[in-house]
Amino acid sequence: xxxxxxxxxxxxxxxxxxxxxxxxxxxxxxxxxxxxxxxxxxxxxxxxxxxxxxxxxxxxxxxxxxxxxxxxxxxxxxxxxxxxxxxxxxxxxxxxxxxxxxxxxxxxxxxxxxxxxxxxxxxxxxxxxxxxxxxxxxxxxxxxxxxxxxxxxxxxxxxxxxxxxxxxxxxxxxx
Numbered sequence: 807x808x809x810x811x812x813x814x815x816x817x818x819x820x821x822x823x824x825x826x827x828x829x830x831x832x833x834x835x836x837x838x839x840x841x842x843x844x845x846x847x848x849x850x851x852x853x854x855x856x857x858x859x860x861x862x863x864x865x866x867x868x869x870x871x872x873x874x875x876x877x878x879x880x881x882x883x884x885x886x887x888x889x890x891x892x893x894x895x896x897x898x899x900x901x902x903x904x905x906x907x908x909x910x911x912x913x914x915x916x917x918x919x920x921x922x923x924x925x926x927x928x929x930x931x932x933x934x935x936x937x938x939x940x941x942x943x944x945x946x947x948x949x950x951x952x953x954x955x956x957x958x959x960x961x962x963x964x965x966x967x968x969x970x971x972x973x974x975x976x977x978x979x980x981x
Contacts, residue, residue: 813843813921814913819850822923826940827852830925830932837927837936838865844919846870846903854927861927868910868924868933870903876919879910880934909933911941 819841830837838853908930925936
């Protein structure tokens with residue numbers, strides 16, 4: 807089983823990092839990738855040569871943000887664009903722990919938050935694509951199952967977590 811006490815096991819986290827970095831390499835964009843557990847603590851990290859220094863700090867912060875807010879960081883960016891109070895909340899929150907930047911994706915097992923994977927170093931869209939590709943390439947989570955930002959998946963299409971090639975759900979639970 808690849809679920810540790812508080813999130814993805816080190817083995818799964820390393821697989822996610824490797825898959826994300828392979829995707830970034832395919833794009834020709836040097837990136838950093840972080841995977842954290844359900845408490846926002848770093849489980850695994852990797853970076854490519856020539857990755858921008860800021861990305862090294864941003865990737866773990868994006869993963870923490872996805873965990874703390876229980877949603878993708880792309881969703882949070884969209885909320886902040888539409889609501890200045892959300893943006894203001896971010897500016898008063900601890901800047902060391904949360905960021906308003908796309909590329910962090912939470913890892914869900916049904917309604918249980920396992921942690922998050924995040925990529926940094928490209929454009930926001932590239933960071934989102936790399937984090938999502940890690941889930942598809944290493945966890946059997948197909949592109950057709952990804953839910954666009956802002957949409958909630960119904961509770962009946964949840965798939966169980968399985969490290970043997972099963973599905974890993976990255977969508978926020980239905981409210």
